[in-house]
Amino acid sequence: MRIGWPRPKSGSRNETRHMAMAGxxxxxxxxxxxxxxxxxxxxxxxxxxxxxxxxxxxxxxLVYSALLTPQGKFLFDFFMAAxxxxxxxxxxxxxxxxxxxxxxxxxxxxxxxxxEIEDRSEAMGVAVFWHEDGSPMAEGPGLPDPRLxxxxxxxxxxxxxxxxxxxxxxxxxxxxxWDRHRISLGIGDAAKDFEPDRTFPLEVNLAELNGIDFQKxxxxxxxxxxxxxxxxxxxxxxxxxxxxxxxxxxxxxIKGGAREVGTILSTDAEAGRALALVRLDLIxxxxxxxxxxxxxxxxxxxxxxxxxxxxxxxxxxxE
Numbered sequence: 001m002r003i004g005w006p007r008p009k010s011g012s013r014n015e016t017r018h019m020a021m022a023g024x025x026x027x028x029x030x031x032x033x034x035x036x037x038x039x040x041x042x043x044x045x046x047x048x049x050x051x052x053x054x055x056x057x058x059x060x061x062l063v064y065s066a067l068l069t070p071q072g073k074f075l076f077d078f079f080m081a082a083x084x085x086x087x088x089x090x091x092x093x094x095x096x097x098x099x100x101x102x103x104x105x106x107x108x109x110x111x112x113x114x115x116e117i118e119d120r121s122e123a124m125g126v127a128v129f130w131h132e133d134g135s136p137m138a139e140g141p142g143l144p145d146p147r148l149x150x151x152x153x154x155x156x157x158x159x160x161x162x163x164x165x166x167x168x169x170x171x172x173x174x175x176x177x178w179d180r181h182r183i184s185l186g187i188g189d190a191a192k193d194f195e196p197d198r199t200f201p202l203e204v205n206l207a208e209l210n211g212i213d214f215q216k217x218x219x220x221x222x223x224x225x226x227x228x229x230x231x232x233x234x235x236x237x238x239x240x241x242x243x244x245x246x247x248x249x250x251x252x253x254i255k256g257g258a259r260e261v262g263t264i265l266s267t268d269a270e271a272g273r274a275l276a277l278v279r280l281d282l283i284x285x286x287x288x289x290x291x292x293x294x295x296x297x298x299x300x301x302x303x304x305x306x307x308x309x310x311x312x313x314x315x316x317x318x319e
Contacts, residue, residue: 011298023132024140026170027178028162031191032126033119034097035078037106038089040114046080046090049109051201051225053216057082057090060230062154063144063212066201067105072224074199076102078212081156083144091156093126095191125159128178129150129170134185141165148302149210150185152270183268183275184298186240192250193238193265193275203277204238208303234280237305241276245293254278254295256286264290280305 035207037046047054052065059082066077076094083089094102103117110117128139130152137144138237142155166172179189188194188204201221206212207229215225228234249267254262254276262278278297288295299305 001180006198010275016169019167024129024137024170025132025173025181026127026129026166026176027173027175028166029126029128029178029196031096031175032191033094033096033121033126034156035094035099035103035106036083036094036116036118036120037092038086038090038116038118038239040088041116041202042089045115047111047216048218049106049220050080051206051212051219051221052080052210053081053213054090056213059084061145062093062146064206064209065104066206066211068201068219068221068225069197072221072228073197073200074190074194074204075105075196077194077206078102079146079156080155091120091124093154094192096121097191098196104178119301123158124156125156125162127157127162129155129166130178130181132181134181134317145212148185148266150188151182179266180268180271183240183266183273184271185297186238186303188238188275189266193277197276198230200234200236202234203236205303222302234305236262236277236279238275238277239303240299240300241274241278241288242291243267243272243274243290244296246291247272247274248290248293252290254288254290256282256288260289261286264295281315287315 027221043054047232050065050067053065057063057080063080065080067075069075078092078094081091083091099119099121103119108116129137131137134150137150137152140153142153145151145154194204201212248264248266250265251266253260254264259282261282265272265275265277283297
């Protein structure tokens with residue numbers, strides 16, 4: 001079967017399954033960490049480093065952002081929130097396995113800045129709340145996920161309060177359910193889908209997911225990132241794919257004929273769906289395979305990769 005381009009954005013078996021469900025779900029994300037950036041110069045310190053506008057973290061919204069290498073490659077992503085106890089301080093919802101590494105990298109830039117970097121992961125955690133049918137969640141604990149309305153809400157709170165917040169507002173779900181939800185929407189998880197010091201942020205759709213503000217001023221890696229965006233020279237993209245056959249393992253190469261054109265990343269075997277980093281110029285009108293399975297890339301409605309498609313659900317507000 002030939003792969004058309006762009007792939008239809010609706011009508012997949014996964015979407016049909018997803019739309020048939022309803023109700024508020026919630027999960028504690030046990031693999032997330034929390035850093036607190038405080039001190040008199042906390043916000044100005046971060047503002048010169050990260051890809052998004054720190055001032056938008058004003059207590060009424062989360063800000064999705066990243067820290068890059070000077071060469072414009074991905075290092076860390078995180079959500080920034082104003083600390084309720086001190087609105088000048090910032091809480092970072094980040095990858096728990098790399099919290100110490102992120103703190104060390106930030107400390108490298110600190111120099112004489114009046115900044116305090118504290119790991120709050122022992123006492124604080126992260127919970128997510130979402131609707132199974134992908135509809136926006138206007139109310140509930142935490143704040144709206146800035147990447148996509150269908151991703152619901154995120155809350156940074158004391159670990160002792162998470163179970164109560166979930167019980168009061170939603171049906172408790174495991175972290176696999178949250179993974180299935182984000183995969184259904186085509187949203188990557190840096191811990192599973194990004195490769196530090198190799199992945200470029202535009203390849204994994206950080207701009208379309210409101211993770212980069214190109215008007216905020218300087219950030220580490222800005223020159224390369226801005227030039228790549230202006231030239232439209234993003235050759236790879238993280239895309240959802242439908243899988244016909246057995247689900248390939250994470251890291252399985254995707255081939256179009258004799259050429260390797262991408263890699264399987266996060267997977268949802270139940271839905272026959274995965275995320276994959278693919279070469280856009282090599283997959284048009286090709287039969288794509290990973291292992292013994294056929295792979296069909298899809299362009300989600302929120303993603304515009306120059307085909308005239310996408311930019312739904314409020315994505316791209318910072319551009």
